[in-house]
Amino acid sequence: MADLKLKDLQYLVAVADTKHFGRAAERCFVSQPTLSAQLKKLEEYLGVQLIERAPKRVALTQAGHEIVERARRIIEAGDEIVEIARGHRDPLAGRLKLALLPTIGPYLLPNVASKLRKALPRLELMLYEYQTDTMLEKLHSGEIDVGILALPVAMDGLDSQVLYKEPFTVAVPASHRLAQRSSIRVDDLHDETLLLLEDGHCLRDQALDICSSTDIHEKQDFRATSLETLRQMVAAGVGITLLPELAGRGAYGNARGVAIRPFVKPVPSRTIGAVWRKSSARREVILALAKQVGAHAL
Amino acid sequence: MADLKLKDLQYLVAVADTKHFGRAAERCFVSQPTLSAQLKKLEEYLGVQLIERAPKRVALTQAGHEIVERARRIIEAGDEIVEIARGHRDPLAGRLKLALLPTIGPYLLPNVASKLRKALPRLELMLYEYQTDTMLEKLHSGEIDVGILALPVAMDGLDSQVLYKEPFTVAVPASHRLAQRSSIRVDDLHDETLLLLEDGHCLRDQALDICSSTDIHEKQDFRATSLETLRQMVAAGVGITLLPELAGRGAYGNARGVAIRPFVKPVPSRTIGAVWRKSSARREVILALAKQVGAHAL
DNA sequence: GTCGGCCATAGATGCAGCCTATGGAGTTTA
DNA sequence: TAAACTCCATAGGCTGCATCTATGGCCGAC
Numbered sequence: 048m049a050d051l052k053l054k055d056l057q058y059l060v061a062v063a064d065t066k067h068f069g070r071a072a073e074r075c076f077v078s079q080p081t082l083s084a085q086l087k088k089l090e091e092y093l094g095v096q097l098i099e100r101a102p103k104r105v106a107l108t109q110a111g112h113e114i115v116e117r118a119r120r121i122i123e124a125g126d127e128i129v130e131i132a133r134g135h136r137d138p139l140a141g142r143l144k145l146a147l148l149p150t151i152g153p154y155l156l157p158n159v160a161s162k163l164r165k166a167l168p169r170l171e172l173m174l175y176e177y178q179t180d181t182m183l184e185k186l187h188s189g190e191i192d193v194g195i196l197a198l199p200v201a202m203d204g205l206d207s208q209v210l211y212k213e214p215f216t217v218a219v220p221a222s223h224r225l226a227q228r229s230s231i232r233v234d235d236l237h238d239e240t241l242l243l244l245e246d247g248h249c250l251r252d253q254a255l256d257i258c259s260s261t262d263i264h265e266k267q268d269f270r271a272t273s274l275e276t277l278r279q280m281v282a283a284g285v286g287i288t289l290l291p292e293l294a295g296r297g298a299y300g301n302a303r304g305v306a307i308r309p310f311v312k313p314v315p316s317r318t319i320g321a322v323w324r325k326s327s328a329r330r331e332v333i334l335a336l337a338k339q340v341g342a343h344a345l
Numbered sequence: 346m347a348d349l350k351l352k353d354l355q356y357l358v359a360v361a362d363t364k365h366f367g368r369a370a371e372r373c374f375v376s377q378p379t380l381s382a383q384l385k386k387l388e389e390y391l392g393v394q395l396i397e398r399a400p401k402r403v404a405l406t407q408a409g410h411e412i413v414e415r416a417r418r419i420i421e422a423g424d425e426i427v428e429i430a431r432g433h434r435d436p437l438a439g440r441l442k443l444a445l446l447p448t449i450g451p452y453l454l455p456n457v458a459s460k461l462r463k464a465l466p467r468l469e470l471m472l473y474e475y476q477t478d479t480m481l482e483k484l485h486s487g488e489i490d491v492g493i494l495a496l497p498v499a500m501d502g503l504d505s506q507v508l509y510k511e512p513f514t515v516a517v518p519a520s521h522r523l524a525q526r527s528s529i530r531v532d533d534l535h536d537e538t539l540l541l542l543e544d545g546h547c548l549r550d551q552a553l554d555i556c557s558s559t560d561i562h563e564k565q566d567f568r569a570t571s572l573e574t575l576r577q578m579v580a581a582g583v584g585i586t587l588l589p590e591l592a593g594r595g596a597y598g599n600a601r602g603v604a605i606r607p608f609v610k611p612v613p614s615r616t617i618g619a620v621w622r623k624s625s626a627r628r629e630v631i632l633a634l635a636k637q638v639g640a641h642a643l
Numbered sequence: 644g645t646c647g648g649c650c651a652t653a654g655a656t657g658c659a660g661c662c663t664a665t666g667g668a669g670t671t672t673a
Numbered sequence: 674t675a676a677a678c679t680c681c682a683t684a685g686g687c688t689g690c691a692t693c694t695a696t697g698g699c700c701g702a703c
Contacts, residue, residue: 132391
């Protein structure tokens with residue numbers, strides 16, 4: 048009269064996923080006969096056949112489907128327990144899944160990576176790049192733990208913290224008349240051709256917003272897929288673009304053919320923040336991470 | 346390196362509820378040392394202290410509280426699984442997906458529906474109509490559980506059972522010379538115009554097969570999409586057709602303008618059977634269903 | 644100081660989960 | 674058509690761990 052065992056449910060879910068006893072066993076790190084026998088016991092205990100075993104086809108019964116659904120929830124909650132425990136064991140240790148905007152990641156990380164390693168040596172960062180909408184989805188689903196993006200965003204069930212304010216700069220061809228100026232006003236962009244990223248990048252909307260007060264024309268039939276593409280187009284003299292300050296530094300800023308110029312005050316800027324689930328067990332380490340990033344980003 | 350066990354979580358929840366190891370053990374039907382030792386192992390595995398053991402006072406730590414919360418959810422879902430299984434334990438209960446040929450369904454079901462409800466009261470039938478090829482595909486893929494169709498069919502991986510033999514009848518316009526006859530021989534159809542269903546209906550092939558021994562002409566550029574269409578065409582005097590007996594009864598048979606006549610012996614007929622996957626977990630209820638249909642179809 | 648309540652420890656035991664090896668049914672290949 | 678292959682089930686043996694009873698240790702109550 049054995050009872051329900053977490054491991055058996057994992058075996059069942061593995062079979063549901065793979066439709067194959069051998070591969071399911073492999074995924075569970077047990078031998079195929081072990082998995083077979085345990086599943087048989089599970090079926091005996093429940094008094095219901097869960098799996099149809101045909102020569103070339105493994106499928107779940109109706110009861111199997113319904114039970115696998117709950118089993119997934121159980122296993123998920125079990126993982127949460129382990130995760131919570133890990134969070135309490137050493138709140139500043141463990142794996143943390145961090146996503147950044149594509150217009151932030153490559154330029155922010157070099158500045159803060161070494162500081163982070165020193166301040167949070169036992170933190171294992173998993174890095175991802177997503178645009179705002181995708182990032183929020185994956186935050187809610189639990190696929191990532193923290194997102195670094197431009198505020199404000201819809202905050203239902205989420206907490207956030209401002210990291211830094213990032214000024215915008217203007218990138219023009221080196222031979223452009225504006226390249227002579229040490230700083231630039233928004234009105235100076237009058238009648239210029241503006242190059243922007245493709246839809247979905249929040250940077251695109253931010254740039255359009257800043258330029259809305261002056262008369263500037265977006266280059267038709269052109270949408271860059273990355274800031275790097277944008278740089279090459281500016282260097283080629285096709286038009287100008289707005290760059291977040293961090294992206295204008297380093298190799299990018301020194302690139303041939305492109306001049307980066309600041310705005311005069313009031314400098315247009317965007318607010319970069321960290322966002323995470325209110326219910327996250329990793330709040331402590333996230334706050335520590337945010338503190339480091341906020342302190343060393345600019 | 347043990348892993349998370351459902352039973353341990355139950356022990357933990359019991360302690361959270363009772364604040365007392367002895368009574369918690371009692372509730373779990375184990376000895377107190379057993380529960381103590383297991384909880385200690387759980388804490389070791391998770392790397393976190395869950396319970397504050399003070400003299401005269403047992404309390405949960407912060408981690409303990411958070412983990413108990415998930416543990417309750419897990420146990421609850423586990424109970425749901427057992428409950429679901431109990432609901433599926435009755436082999437004659439539950440949802441069964443049954444497909445019928447379009448030339449069978451509307452005429453067979455009225456005859457057997459009430460008998461089925463009486464004999465298998467806890468069976469919930471989901472009804473579908475497909476032609477033979479589609480039905481076999483959906484059977485193999487698991488989309489349906491049973492098919493009722495004309496035998497024989499390719500039986501790889503499938504089991505079948507004959508339900509009944511269905512004689513063919515002849516449907517002629519009421520004013521037709523054959524309407525005067527009380528029964529008809531295949532040869533009597535000589536030189537008649539035959540109306541048939543469109544390709545894909547096995548009834549079409551069966552009718553052609555029966556008529557192959559005599560000289561009869563299929564109406565060109567005409568293919569009915571249903572027996573109902575066929576009836577209207579016969580009533581309009583366009584030609585004659587062959588009908589399965591069940592389809593010739595009731596409202597259909599009594600319709601104006603159409604006369605239904607039997608064949609003389611040997612009466613041509615088709616064999617109607619039930620087909621299901623050899624590996625199906627529903628064999629028992631399928632056989633019960635087949636028994637009822639076979640007994641009350643004609 | 645003694646008793647009683649309560650949790651931890653010690654040592655014995657039996658079951659259950661796991662392994663390797665093999666069987667057997669069905670499908671594909673030579 | 675035989676042989677090789679795929680894949681799940683069965684057989685048998687081993688090991689570990691959950692469980693038991695008995696006991697110890699700690700602390701508060703009286």
